[in-house]
Amino acid sequence: MDYHFSDRVKALKPSAIREIFKYAADPEVISLSAGNPAPEAFPVEAIRRCSDDLLREQPIDALQYSVTEGLPALREDVTAFLQKHCGIHTPGDSVLITSGAQQIMDLFGKSVLNEGDTVVCEEPSFIGALNSFRSYHAVLKGVPMQEDGMDLTKLEDILKSDRKVQFIYTIPNFQNPTGLTTSWEKRRGIYDLAKKYDVLILEDNPYGDLRFAGENIPSIKTLDTEGRVLYSGTFSKTISPGMRVGFAAGGSTLLQKMVVCKQGSDVHTNIWSQHVIHRFLHGWDFEKHLCGLRKIYAKKYAVAEKALQETAPLLQYRPIQGGLFIWCTLPASIPMIDYCKQAVLHKVCVVPGNAFLTDENTPCQSFRINYSSPTDEDLARGISILGKLAADWPV
Amino acid sequence: MDYHFSDRVKALKPSAIREIFKYAADPEVISLSAGNPAPEAFPVEAIRRCSDDLLREQPIDALQYSVTEGLPALREDVTAFLQKHCGIHTPGDSVLITSGAQQIMDLFGKSVLNEGDTVVCEEPSFIGALNSFRSYHAVLKGVPMQEDGMDLTKLEDILKSDRKVQFIYTIPNFQNPTGLTTSWEKRRGIYDLAKKYDVLILEDNPYGDLRFAGENIPSIKTLDTEGRVLYSGTFSKTISPGMRVGFAAGGSTLLQKMVVCKQGSDVHTNIWSQHVIHRFLHGWDFEKHLCGLRKIYAKKYAVAEKALQETAPLLQYRPIQGGLFIWCTLPASIPMIDYCKQAVLHKVCVVPGNAFLTDENTPCQSFRINYSSPTDEDLARGISILGKLAADWPV
Numbered sequence: 001m002d003y004h005f006s007d008r009v010k011a012l013k014p015s016a017i018r019e020i021f022k023y024a025a026d027p028e029v030i031s032l033s034a035g036n037p038a039p040e041a042f043p044v045e046a047i048r049r050c051s052d053d054l055l056r057e058q059p060i061d062a063l064q065y066s067v068t069e070g071l072p073a074l075r076e077d078v079t080a081f082l083q084k085h086c087g088i089h090t091p092g093d094s095v096l097i098t099s100g101a102q103q104i105m106d107l108f109g110k111s112v113l114n115e116g117d118t119v120v121c122e123e124p125s126f127i128g129a130l131n132s133f134r135s136y137h138a139v140l141k142g143v144p145m146q147e148d149g150m151d152l153t154k155l156e157d158i159l160k161s162d163r164k165v166q167f168i169y170t171i172p173n174f175q176n177p178t179g180l181t182t183s184w185e186k187r188r189g190i191y192d193l194a195k196k197y198d199v200l201i202l203e204d205n206p207y208g209d210l211r212f213a214g215e216n217i218p219s220i221k222t223l224d225t226e227g228r229v230l231y232s233g234t235f236s237k238t239i240s241p242g243m244r245v246g247f248a249a250g251g252s253t254l255l256q257k258m259v260v261c262k263q264g265s266d267v268h269t270n271i272w273s274q275h276v277i278h279r280f281l282h283g284w285d286f287e288k289h290l291c292g293l294r295k296i297y298a299k300k301y302a303v304a305e306k307a308l309q310e311t312a313p314l315l316q317y318r319p320i321q322g323g324l325f326i327w328c329t330l331p332a333s334i335p336m337i338d339y340c341k342q343a344v345l346h347k348v349c350v351v352p353g354n355a356f357l358t359d360e361n362t363p364c365q366s367f368r369i370n371y372s373s374p375t376d377e378d379l380a381r382g383i384s385i386l387g388k389l390a391a392d393w394p395v
Numbered sequence: 396m397d398y399h400f401s402d403r404v405k406a407l408k409p410s411a412i413r414e415i416f417k418y419a420a421d422p423e424v425i426s427l428s429a430g431n432p433a434p435e436a437f438p439v440e441a442i443r444r445c446s447d448d449l450l451r452e453q454p455i456d457a458l459q460y461s462v463t464e465g466l467p468a469l470r471e472d473v474t475a476f477l478q479k480h481c482g483i484h485t486p487g488d489s490v491l492i493t494s495g496a497q498q499i500m501d502l503f504g505k506s507v508l509n510e511g512d513t514v515v516c517e518e519p520s521f522i523g524a525l526n527s528f529r530s531y532h533a534v535l536k537g538v539p540m541q542e543d544g545m546d547l548t549k550l551e552d553i554l555k556s557d558r559k560v561q562f563i564y565t566i567p568n569f570q571n572p573t574g575l576t577t578s579w580e581k582r583r584g585i586y587d588l589a590k591k592y593d594v595l596i597l598e599d600n601p602y603g604d605l606r607f608a609g610e611n612i613p614s615i616k617t618l619d620t621e622g623r624v625l626y627s628g629t630f631s632k633t634i635s636p637g638m639r640v641g642f643a644a645g646g647s648t649l650l651q652k653m654v655v656c657k658q659g660s661d662v663h664t665n666i667w668s669q670h671v672i673h674r675f676l677h678g679w680d681f682e683k684h685l686c687g688l689r690k691i692y693a694k695k696y697a698v699a700e701k702a703l704q705e706t707a708p709l710l711q712y713r714p715i716q717g718g719l720f721i722w723c724t725l726p727a728s729i730p731m732i733d734y735c736k737q738a739v740l741h742k743v744c745v746v747p748g749n750a751f752l753t754d755e756n757t758p759c760q761s762f763r764i765n766y767s768s769p770t771d772e773d774l775a776r777g778i779s780i781l782g783k784l785a786a787d788w789p790v
Contacts, residue, residue: 001621003595003649004561006509006531012655039455047458048450055443060434063442063635099494099639099661106660110530114401132659135505136401166399200398226396240458242666244494254398260407264527265501266494270665271637 008115008137026347030382033349035176035324036373037237038300041293043280047240050279051272058275066271068259070097070247074278078233078247081281085209087222088231094252096259099269101206101234101246105132107258107265108202108230108248112166113138120158120199121169122150124356124364126176129169129204139164140358145175147318149182152189159197167200167230168193172220173208174323177356177368181321184217191223201229209238209290211322212298227251235277237324238290243273297322297372300379304371307380312387327353328386329366334393336365346389348382403510403532421742425777428744430571430719431768432632433695436688438675442635445674446667453670461666463658465492465642469673473628473642476676480604482617483626489647491654494664496601496629496641500527502653502660503597503625503643507561508533515553515594516564517545519751519759521571524564524599534559537753540570542713544577547584554592562595563588567615568603569718572751572763576716579612586618596624604633604685606717607693622646630672632719633685638668692717692767695774699766702775707782722748723781724761729788731760741784743777 054062069075075095082088082095098104105128113119115137121130123142130140141158143150150170159165168190172182182190194201203220221231230250235243248255262268280286304326308317316329328350330336340352353366369386371379449457464470470490477483477490493499500523508514510532516525518537525535536553538545545565554560563585567577577585589596598615616626625645630638643650657663675681699721703712711724723745725731735747748761764781766774 001623001646003622003646003652004507005652006505006507006512008509009506009652009656012652012659034460036460039459042454042458044450044454044458048447048454051450052443052447055439055446059437059439059443063437063439063637064434065429065431065631065636099665102662103660110401111404112399112401114403117401128659128662131655135656135659227398228396236460240667241460242458244661244663244665251396251398257398257400257404257407260526261404261530264407264497264523264530265660266498266639267523268639270494270639270668272635273665273667 008135012131012135029344029347029349030374030378031349032369032371032374032379032382033351034370034373036370037241037324038296038372041296042240043284043289046280046284047276050276050283054272054275054279062272062275064271066268068263068268070095070269071271071274071278074274077278077281078249082231082233082249086219088219088249090221090224090227092227092252093249094255096248096255096262097269097274098246098248098262099266100236100241100244101204101232102128102132103262103265104230104232104246104248105129107261109133109136109138110261111254111257112200116164118162118165119167119169120155120165121358122171122175123358124177124353125169126171126204127356130358133169142358145178145180147180149180149186150190152186152193155190156193159193159199165197165199167202169202169204170220171204172217173205174210174320174325176207176323177325177351177353178327179318179320179323179325181217187217187220188223191220191229194228202232203229204232206234206237207323210293210297210324212294212301214321221249227254230254238293239277239280243270243277245269245273245277300371300376303376303379304383307383311384312390314390315387324370324372326369326371327366328369330390332365333395334390336367339389339393340367342389343386346385348385350386403530407526407530424739424742424744425769425773426744427764427766427769427774427777428746429765429768431765432636432719433691433767436691437635438679438684441675441679442671445671445678449667449670449674457667457670459666461663463654463663465490465664466666466669466673469669472673472676473644477626477628477644481614483614483644485616485619485622487622487647488644489650491643491650491657492664492669493641493643493657494661495631495636495639496599496627497523497527498657498660499625499627499641499643500524502656504528504531504533505656506649506652507595511559513557513560514562514564515550515560516753517566517570518753519572519748520564521566521599522751525753528564535753540573540575542575544575544581545585547581547588550585551588554588554594560592560594562597564597564599565615566599567612568600569605569715569720571602571718572720572746572748573722574713574715574718574720576612582612582615583618586615586624589623597627598624599627601629601632602718605688605692605719607689607696609716616644622649625649633688634672634675638665638672640664640668640672695766695771698771698774699778702778706779707785709785710781719765719767721764721766722761723764725785727760728790729785731762734784734788735762737784738781741780743780745781
């Protein structure tokens with residue numbers, strides 16, 4: 001039958017990345033398109049033992065309905081972690097456990113966006129978040145990314161001229177897709193502008209724990225004295241994305257509204273996984289685990305960098321200090337979309353850069369590669385295929 | 396700071412049931428207010444072994460990102476189960492795995508409801524679904540429940556006069572909160588009316604597998620030849636609600652739109668739990684497990700019925716044939732809300748019936764009790780306290 005879809009979803013398209021996954025499912029294709037943590041980064045044995053102990057000791061707690069806000073003990077863990085690792089401690093703030101950080105985008109968008117409201121985001125930015133905001137009929141306005149973060153002049157231009165801006169969406173560490181990190185000066189600048197123009201900030205930090213070079217930069221949330229910043233974190237990159245456990249920290253009035261939305265979305269986050277993560281954080285050395293992750297990613301990134309330099313000199317890329325992504329830019333003579341399509345035919349899958357733009361039709365010469373999921377061999381081979389494809393491109 | 400919430404969530408209130416849970420958390424209070432499966436109904440040992448095998452044999456599959464539609468093997472299991480148990484097999488239909496059945500309410504509402512559209516529901520009905528539809532600014536119109544389901548004359552009156560109806564929401568088996576089951580004649584009637592007035596049906600069947608008396612009645616979905624009915628099912632009542640795994644079956648065009656919404660909501664459902672359920676369905680005798688559940692619920696319901704008859708004769712109740720809830724009605728001389736408040740002071744927690752109405756201010760003499768979660772002793776004692784409270788009520 002003919003369905004009459006709501007206006008808000010009529011224009012929504014499946015994520016370009018998800019569509020590309022269809023090619024990536026071909027076992028002959030080297031996928032550099034996912035955002036998956038390295039398989040060797042999962043603490044499998046620890047998780048198995050935490051889960052086994054849990055089901056022997058507290059089976060009903062692990063399997064029964066639970067509260068929407070999240071396991072109280074895990075919320076305390078998150079509070080302690082944020083204070084220790086990020087210096088985040090705002091009186092009156094609270095913590096909500098979510099079904100992955102993606103749900104924070106959804107619940108926050110649902111709570112604060114009316115139709116036609118504006119979200120200011122980095123350009124390019126994380127497609128999953130942009131699509132979530134679009135599903136609430138928001139207007140997205142992009143601020144070009146510079147080496148040290150958003151162009152603050154352009155950010156202020158938008159804030160000054162558009163009174164419908166509800167929030168600024170930023171990924172300050174190892175941004176998806178560019179891998180860029182926002183400097184401390186720009187973090188302060190973003191916060192000051194948000195205050196000046198009275199808008200909220202959604203600070204999305206999925207990759208901050210995966211820094212393998214350079215120095216940590218404090219989060220924007222550390223500047224927040226009034227609940228202006230909603231901080232979004234996740235265990236997806238440090239423990240397991242399949243468990244779907246994220247956490248939001250922010251003003252309690254805001255979080256209470258998000259809790260009401262979450263009741264209607266999925267009642268609560270998988271409680272078994274919440275208990276397992278709580279046990280892992282206590283029974284195992286999480287700091288040591290994070291150090292191990294950073295070593296894994298440093299090593300894998302070195303493989304990618306060597307391959308880029310030695311086998312793909314035509315691809316310009318920005319060196320990264322952490323996270324999962326490398327942003328590559330083609331010479332002006334090679335049309336990016338055609339190149340990405342040819343790459344798939346050569347059995348290498350990357351994500352075309354325009355997928356991350358507020359308007360997909362804007363010209364773009366870049367694409368995103370992920371270095372964490374493939375084996376070292378596939379990673380080097382995939383990059384060399386990309387390099388050869390660029391070198392052989394007919395001019 | 397002062398947050399500017401979206402219009403859609405401004406009026407949303409925390410679920411009355413969730414609020415009552417705060418009292419229920421007091422260990423001295425006997426909670427007859429939850430909708431929890433009986434703790435003894437969980438197949439703990441089977442789940443523990445399925446999970447342990449999974450993490451030994453396929454750890455990365457269990458912990459890595461996965462596809463939004465759900466684990467393909469589990470989608471096949473659901474298709475086979477629906478065909479065998481419910482006679483549901485519609486060509487062109489498809490199955491989507493969700494984060495509990497609550498997410499089906501959310502994704503379906505998001506996909507088809509514009510602001511001001513109408514949802515026709517049973518009166519009273521499941522508060523979690525109603526709140527989800529409210530969050531998309533829908534207008535709820537209730538059709539009074541009769542012993543055998545919705546009043547079809549009133550249903551047609553609404554469909555005839557209101558051209559903004561998008562769908563009919565119904566829980567045909569052991570309805571929440573009344574425990575009533577819709578007859579086959581009325582199921583046909585609802586389907587015929589939906590067809591006549593070209594509206595969709597959301598058939599919510601969380602309790603159908605928990606029938607301990609009477610004969611199964613085919614689902615409305617078995618009548619569907621055109622994708623008009625979205626069927627909502629869940630493993631929450633048969634395996635574990637803490638895992639948050641539900642499933643929707645319906646027209647593939649509709650489900651594709653819901654998949655795009657789910658990408659923005661939580662990417663995918665906890666994949667570990669999906670694998671565990673798939674293994675449980677294959678490695679263990681699910682039919683036997685369901686038989687065991689029905690025995691547990693029959694026995695517990697007998698305890699409740701005996702207590703109601705012997706110790707609470709002033710409470711009128713409707714005998715049930717399955718599900719989790721009993722709907723009790725007070726004599727006209729006892730004000731229901733005051734009675735429920737007094738019950739909490741007497742350490743028994745129930746849900747006031749007006750919480751399930753489309754307009755909470757409508758007069759209501761009924762309240763909902765759950766017989767599945769408390770121990771037999773607490774159940775009998777709780778009901779006798781309710782009975783004494785009614786008998787002693789000052790006139």
